[in-house]
Amino acid sequence: MNLFKWGYRYYKKRIPVAVICQIMGEIAILIGLILPLIAQIIVDGVVNYKPGEEVPVNRFLTFLTGGKFGELGSFRLFLSLAVIVLGLVIVRTLLVYFRNVWFRKNFLPIENAIRNAEYGKLFKLSNKALSGYNTGDLLTTLDSDAVQLKDLYTLYLMLIIDSVFMLVIIGVFLFSIKAELLIIIAALVPFLLFFLGKYVKISRKVSNDIRDRNAEMNLVAQESVNGIRLIKAYANEEREAKRFRDCNVNTEKALVKQVTVQAKYNVVFNTLRQIAYVASVAACGYFAIKGDIKIGQLLACTSYVVSFMNIVTNLNNYLYTTQQLAVSGERVVKFMAAEEIPDTHRVERIDNFDIAIKNLSVEIDGAYVLKNVNLNIPYGTKLGVMGSTGSGKSVLLKTLGAIITPTSGEVTIGGRNIEEYDKEEIRRQFSFVFQDVFLFSDTIDANIAFAVPDAPFEDVKNAAKISKAHGFIKTMPGGYETIIGERGLGLSGGQRQRISVARALVKNSPILVLDDATSALDRSTEKSLLETIKEKYPDKTMIISAHKVSSVKDCDVIIYMHEGEIAETGTYGELVAKGGMFAEVDRIQSEREVG
Amino acid sequence: MARNTYYQDETVRPEINIKQIAKMMKYVYPFRKVMTFVVISMLASVVISLLPPLVIKAVTEKVIPNADYSLMAKLVTALVGIGIADIGVNFIAQYFAGSTGQKIIFNIREDVYSNLMKLPFDFFDSRPAGKIVVRTTNYVDQMATFFSNTLVNFIVCIMRIVVVLVFMLFLNPILTLVVLASLVPLLASLEVIRHFSRKRMRRLTAKISNRSAFLVESIMGAKEIKSFNRKDYNAGIYEDLQNDVCREYIGYVKVSELMTIAFETLWNVGSMCLYAVAIYLINERPDLVTAGTLIAFLSYMSMVFEPFNTLSMVLQQLAEVSSKMELVLEIRDTPSDITEKENAVELKNPQGVIDFEDVTFGYEPDTNVLEHFSLHVKEGSSIALVGPTGSGKTTVINMLTRFYDVKEGSVKIDGTDVRDMTLHSLRSEVGVVMQDPFMFKGKIIENIRYGKIGATDEECIAAAKKIHADKFIEKLPEGYYTEIGERGDGLSAGEKQLISFARIILKDPKIFIFDEATSAVDSETEAIIQKSLDKIIEGRTSFMVAHRLSTIRKADKILYIFNKGIAEQGTHEELIEKKGLYHELVNL
Structure with missing residues (x-):
């Protein structure tokens, strides 16, 4: 979708405000440019006034020297002009002030609207679309890109119009004072534009280079910090130091290159500016000697010529920035157009929690991860899922929660295909606990009550007791009010897992899925945790995937997955008696036969 | 254990810490010759910038009334010379200050990194990895500006003030006093506004970082937010955080934009006073002031204002950089808890007892x-x-x-x-x-x-x-x-x-x-x-x-x-x- 078309919907409502702001700005600019003309009258008509001489005045300002405000050369004229100058200045600054405040007040909501749209979209992205982004990309798109997109529509559009307006007005003024002076501008601006173009190109290359070098250095620093134990254990500090030094050298080179480029081009731009200045002084001096213009006009003209050059430079920068902002904007548009999880919204309530898996197959990247799986899980079943890494356990669990869509076959719940239900309803009825726990930097209490933010503290405490987290939470400095760091920093793997189980329990869904969720616990804690859950929630369906036989031993049914298929099904006793793969794993893990 | 969350504001009030800055000066020492050279060329640039107004003064007083074309030619040639000198001197200052700054930063990074590897594990365990990484990279980068820009600017500003003032006094003491008198209310009001806008800025920054922190967690915990049906609840929090940012931002703009009003108004009041005094003197005591002097002084007024204004910003930068310095130096100076003895022996082919x-x-x-x-x-x-x-x-x-x-x-x-x-x-x-x-x-x-x-x-x-x-x-x-x-x-x-x-x-x-x-x-x-x-x-x-x-x-x-x-x-x-x-x- 076209960037401007996309952004227009946010901008549309604000167009009247934008127009008013623009007009306020243009009036302010006009006043700003008239002020030097009045100063010129002060210089030529008062300070340097020689009786009998004619005082040149801009044709729009002749009323000032008509005598109403004081005779030429008189102090009264100066006073009147000074009052007019100050009055205009106050009007101008108030215009600028209110425009800037009002403008931001009205345009910040655009950024917020974009932010809200993107934030909502974040949770609607399909897995495929989501896998195309890493955390850093997403953060840029949702944060700084939203700011830049807003700036593109508002701030830069305004600045560009302002600049063009100023150039026109200066051109008109110069023309009205001495048209020949426009030749200086006409001669220099092409050179200025040429070098600006070159400079933008080369500085873009240099700054990209710096960004890459910085990223490399950041990565090394990050790896050194995160991998500090490994580095020390392998006594490889020297290697890391060398890696860092290489990056440091490269970064320094790139930065010095930038300094050099900037310094060099500044020579070029300063030269052009100096030429403009000297040329206008020389030309004005010549015209002044000839009597065409007065000293005040000389001052006004030189300052106009120099500002003209400066505004052209700024305009060029704005246009360059606009291009970059457009790139950010495109990212936002692309993000907003990314594929979403299809949501059919047909059935809003699940009334019956019997699950059936029929001929289920899942293909990922051309390979079958699940092949023709059939299984019934009536409500209240405690199901154990075992199998080696890559056997398809996790994928099977994810298809149950409709997190992964099957390639063929179906998962039904209460007799209906799971895809027919509202996604939110599925999420309400399933509680997933994943192996890699993500905790938020907040209090332990808030983390456990994540699903039900206003859950009574009793519920939180009960859940923590069942998940065996209460014990260690109690000993923490702030108890349940202790704030944990990002990703649960400061807690051990086992502690994190216990909090995440408690979090799922507070949600109190009829179906609880533990996907290798207790792997970091020691055997006794794990066993008593699982036992307590079964005891406290006898009605709920529980699906436990694990590596340890002890975790699934007491389940009603255990399935053993192998290469995407259910290889063995039965109770613990049945599977051991069968003497198959599960029995072998049990033998390896259990000491009984050896002992 | 207590750390920061998205709903707690984290504000630091930057203060200039002379001790930290002094420690950093050790890195400048090896480059003292280049830096002196830079300072001298900046000084030259200050002196050069005093000349063009004098040329204009000569144009108004000598060239135009007498229609003296040959003097005009000489003056234009002088302007060309001044221009070339100015360009050259600026190049030298920019190039050498910039590249030396980068070399200094290179050395700091090396020092910081080499000690990073020796820090006790506790240092790594007690704070997020990201916060340590930014200290060795981003914060150090930000200090580059200090060495290549702020430091030199600080010296140059002071030189400028002195040189321009002396020159003005020499040219015309009365008008100098008028300029100074008009600058006092101007600088004072800018400083007051700046003080309040900094305060607002700090509050704004805190709100922005709350919003970012929340966003980062939302992205990393997207899976949890989805599966716990927290999407709408979180969207509400996000909106609140955005509104906080907006409110603070508008508050900040309202204060900081006052600078335009104060600056332009007081500046024009000042120059009108200068005109008034000059016109009065030209009429009453033409021996004291000429029209050309007035015109030159209008230029000098901005030349002396600028360094005063820059100085205030330089001091602010100094405060910001010194709070970062503290964090960087903490990494450099935290002693290792595991050190090797001087006469440590090599462990070779151990038996393994x-x-x-x-x-x-x-x-x-x-x-x-x-x-x-x-x-x-x-x-x-x-x-x-x-x-x-x-x-x-x-x-x-x-x-x-x-x-x-x-x-x-x-x-x-x-x-x-x-x-x-x-x-x-x-x-x-x-x-x-x-x-x-x-x-x-x-x-x-x-x-x-x-x-x-x-x-x-x-x-x-x-x-x-x-x-x-x-x-x-x-x-x-x-x-x-x-x-x-x-x-x-x-x-x-x-x-x-x-x-x-x-x-x-x-x-x-x-x-x-x-x-x-x-x-x-x-x-x-x-x-x-x-x-x-x-x-x-x-x-x-x-x-x-x-x-x-x-x-x-x-x-x-x-x-x-x-x-x-x-x-x-x-x-x-x-x-x-x-x-x-x-x-x-x-x-x-």
């Missing part, structure tokens, strides 16, 4: 994890450590690798205290495989090679084969040369553990430590690893921490660590016989 003699240790000063822990390990024997989470199994290992030093007692290898050995030789002979092995972004083979820098590809592949990691590696699109992402992105926890085994095999130490090294692999794979390991560790001393029975059963000695020491020890059979804690653990 290990003694813990009456070891007491705790991570915190007043709580001990181990007390009076003693253990003798015969060469070539295997020791398994079991016990509940947090009982101190990993701590025992940390003493042996000297990740931490004992509080009391000693740890000896072949009779030599580990504290008397060089760290490099100790850690070369003691190899650790960790539960969550770190992977570097890059090819798999490079990650294996990490075990022995300089090993050939063949050696790396052979090591992987020994541990049967080749099976999964060869299935990858580019085998050993497959690129993996940051922190091993793209590999499962079990695969990472396999690679870390290949690493240790390549390293080939005399003493092995396995810290929950197979926790993420399934039982079948573990059995395969176990078989290969049995061969590899034969005749070498090894320690293992594990939950799984299959892993520990065959150890020569099993230690049940509990209550700050060894609760039970013996072989698997002996401990089962004893029917104690170990028996209870096994029979769950």
